[in-house]
Amino acid sequence: MYYICCMNSEFVQNWFSQVKKGTLSYIILIILDEKEYYGYELVQEIKIHTTLEVAEGTLYPLLNRLKAEGIVDSKWVEQESGIPRKYYTLSKSGKATLTEMQKIWSALETAINKLQK
Amino acid sequence: MKRIIFTNPAAQKIYDDYIKRVTRCIRLLSADDQRDTLMEINSHIYEATNAAPPENEIEILLGTLEKLGAPEEVLQPLVAYKKAQQATRTFNPVHILQAMRLNIANGAAYVILAFFYLLSVSFCILIILKIVYPSHTGLFMQNDKFVAFGFTTELRGGLTELLGQLFIPVVILLMGALYFLNTLLFRLLKKE
Known part of the structure; x- marks a missing residue:
């Protein structure tokens, strides 16, 4: 038998983009569960803890959406520089949402691990 | 800032x-x-x-x-999302049209919505046409068969206009219903 072992890199890249897109909000909620962060700091935190190359500009529309959904809260905090920071925290509903997402993630992980064996 | x-x-x-x-x-x-x-x-x-x-x-x-x-x-995406929020909060047709234009790339449903809004605008034009050309605008039937709802330049023999003075109130009602339904649909789409 002869197999052509050539990976379809375009397919993998598209799939990875979808995974990234789908998991970014989950990652943000996990990070915000520890403490409050301002936008730039949150980007750095994502970079430290994950290997995901996040387009920084896309983070703000996502944070806005999470805020509109009532998952995160935000507040402007004045700084000595005169340029305030907008801090994000997980709301009560956000904490409950995160718990639910963690359950789903765990179940998915278990299922995939079983399939991969 | x-x-x-x-x-x-x-x-x-x-x-x-x-x-x-x-x-x-x-x-x-x-x-x-x-x-x-x-x-x-x-x-x-x-x-x-x-x-x-x-x-x-x-x-x-x-x-x-x-x-x-x-x-x-x-x-x-941020402008499109915030505009959609503003549109659903205010029900303002200008904001709704702007939000649709910005969200049109987000799915065929917005294209359909845009079509229905255009229909509402054309109904508005029909009201003006009814005032200017009353005999050429209306619900036209011929031999008990539907021919047209709107404006026609050609008034063939046997063509009768059914609504008469009721045409404008009917169109206003249709416009109102269409506008209300579209705005509700828009809210549902935004929630998705």
Whole structure:
């Protein structure tokens, strides 16, 4: 038998983009569960803890959406520089949402691990 | 919003140009949303470039702006989303039309919505036509068969207009129903 072992890199890249897109909000909620962060700091935190190359500009529309959904809260905090920071925290509903997402993630992980064996 | 001051004039110009582009991209939003978005972008640039030595200012600023991305691209989803929120909050047709234009790339449903809004506008034109050309505008039947609802230049023999003076109230009712249904549909789409 002869197999052509050539990976379809375009397919993998598209799939990875979808995974990234789908998991970014989950990652943000996990990070915000520890403490409050301002936008730039949150980007750095994502970079430290994950290997995901996040387009920084896309983070703000996502944070806005999470805020509109009532998952995160935000507040402007004045700084000595005169340029305030907008801090994000997980709301009560956000904490409950995160718990639910963690359950789903765990179940998915278990299922995939079983399939991969 | 407090402007960031750079030591290097070239860096200052790059920053000012970027902020101008951001301002242009978000001009359709409410004043509060514009201020909030601008302050957030400004804060990000400040935090990323703060304490950069003057000789590296341009390099660091360019890197930061590149990572943030072109405002026209990265702010599009935010503007579309916030505009949709404003439209559903206010029921203002101008905001609804702007929100549809911005969200049209988000799915065929918005194309359908846009079509229905156009239909509402054409109903409005029909009212004017009924006033100007009363005999040429209406619900036309011929031999008990439906021929047209609207305006016709040709009045063939046997063609009868059924609604008469009731045409305008019927069109107003249809417009109202269409507008209400579309706005409700728009709210449902926004929730998805």
